[in-house]
Amino acid sequence: MILTLTPNPSVDRTVPVDALPRGAVIRSRRGRSEPSGKGVNVALALRSHGRSATAVLPVGGPVGAQLSQMLRLAGLPVREVPVRGGIRSNISLVEPDGTVTKVNEPGPELDAGETEALVCAVLDDLAGVSWLACCGSLPDGVPPDLYAGLAEAARSRGVRVAVDTSGEPLRASLAGRPDLVKPNTAELAHLVGRPLRTFGDVIDAARQVRRLGADAVLASLGADGALLVEAGGVRHAETRVARVVSAVGAGDAALAGFLYGGGAGMAALRTAVAWGAAAVQHEGTLFSAVDPAQTVLVSTEVDPGRPLRDPHVPASSPAPRPPAS
Ligand SMILES: Nc1ncnc2c1ncn2[C@@H]1O[C@H](COP(=O)(O)OP(=O)(O)O)[C@@H](O)[C@H]1O
Ligand SMILES: O=P(O)(O)OC[C@H]1O[C@](O)(COP(=O)(O)O)[C@@H](O)[C@@H]1O
Incomplete structure (x- = not known):
């Protein structure tokens, strides 16, 4: 059984547009809403491939009620923690060439009691769990070391922990020595504070992240696949895909595939990349089927000089704000 935690879930709204002229009224012919948030997506992907998975998430407000109903219809076992604030909607505007403009709302602020209830829901559900996947951003009010504390608690009960988040929650999670972290190139570059331009840069960064506490790093590289250190x-x-429809949810699909494939080694990596490729060929956040004919090239011979198709240079620190007058 795999348990996922999504402290900041969402309903994802995907709206295809012909073009994206700023400031214009855009008429779209269709749109779709899906239950989402990273851990929700991981649990749904595992469940649709026959693996038992449960999602822990806060629920509140009208969007929370909609999310709850969507998850019931999807047949996903959930542990919902009621919160006073309203769950968010995240919007993806998808252009015909696959370019996605995404707006992620902040989500509700959780107070200390709600955060504690979320932690208790996870700890109460750990019996019989092989992996706990701690996924996504943390809402305001939740301490950045939430995932570190959960990783320590889970490990002490023999449960392995994967973390897929960004920024400070990712950095702070390393103190809890998670078994796996899954940064994309931007998240990894931000974490180590230097540009990632080549496969060698990614490997060096991943090794640094291992020294900081993660046992394994699955660095997802978009069109370049993934590196497992x-x-x-x-x-x-x-793997190559004929056409990228939308990359939203590809990272979640890759993490789900990695856990489905055993959570370590070549087979898990291969499954991660196959599931990520399936997701990018699908319009919404979730994906349906993985093409069994999709050829995934796997290798232990990695050329450190190979340039990344999508290199990442972290933004320099923002200039300090002038004092309020
Ligand atoms: N353009 C692409 N072509 C083929 N596979 C892709 C493409 N973009 C993403 N993937 C697959 O999806 C995985 C996750 O995508 P990525 O963009 O790295 O994650 P995230 O959504 O977290 O930013 C990649 O490791 C890769 O296997
Ligand atoms: O918690 P965050 O970082 O705001 O991310 C939430 C969003 O990430 C997603 O799970 C997609 O993530 P990936 O593209 O990284 O797989 C969306 O469906 C969701 O709206």
Whole structure:
């Protein structure tokens, strides 16, 4: 059984547009709403492939009620923690070439009691769990070390922990020594505070993240596939897709595939990349089926000089604000 935690879930609204002229009234011919948030997506993907998964999430407000109903219809076992604030809607505007403009709302602020209830819901559900996946951003009010504390608690009960988040919650999670972190290139570059331009840069960054506390790093590289850096060494996998429809949810699909594939080593990496490729060929956040004919190239021979198709240079620190007058 795999348990996922999504402290900041959402209903994802995907709206295809012909173009995106700023300031214009855009008429779209269709749109779709899906239950979402990273851990919700991971649980749904596992469940649709026959793996038992439960999602823990806060629920509040009208969007929360809609999310709750969507998850019931999807047949996903959930542990819902009632909160006073309203769950968010995140919007993806998808252009015909696959370019996505995404607006993620902040979500509700959780107070200390609601945060504690979320933690208790996870700890109460750990019996019989192989992996706990701590996924996504933390809403305001939740301390950045939430995932670190959960990782320590889960490990003490023999449960492995994967973390997929960004910014300070990702950095802080390393103190809890998670078994796996899954940053994309931007998240990894931000974490180590330097540009990632080549496969060698990613490997060096991932090794640094391992020294900081993660046992394994699954660095997802978009069109370049993924690099797995773990105690057993460095491995790379990639696949080509005919057309990218929308990359939203690809990272969640990759993490779900990795856990489905065993949570370590080549087979898990191969599944992660196959599931990520399935997701990018699908319009919404969720994806339906993985093409069994999709060829995934896997290798232990990684050229450190190979340039990334999508290099990332972290933004320099923002200039300090002038004092309020
Ligand atoms: N353009 C693409 N072509 C083929 N596979 C892709 C493409 N974009 C993403 N993927 C697959 O999806 C995985 C996750 O995508 P990525 O964009 O790195 O994650 P995130 O959504 O977290 O930013 C990648 O590791 C890769 O396997
Ligand atoms: O919690 P965050 O970081 O705001 O992310 C939430 C969003 O991430 C997603 O789960 C997609 O994530 P990926 O594209 O990284 O797979 C969306 O469906 C959701 O709206």
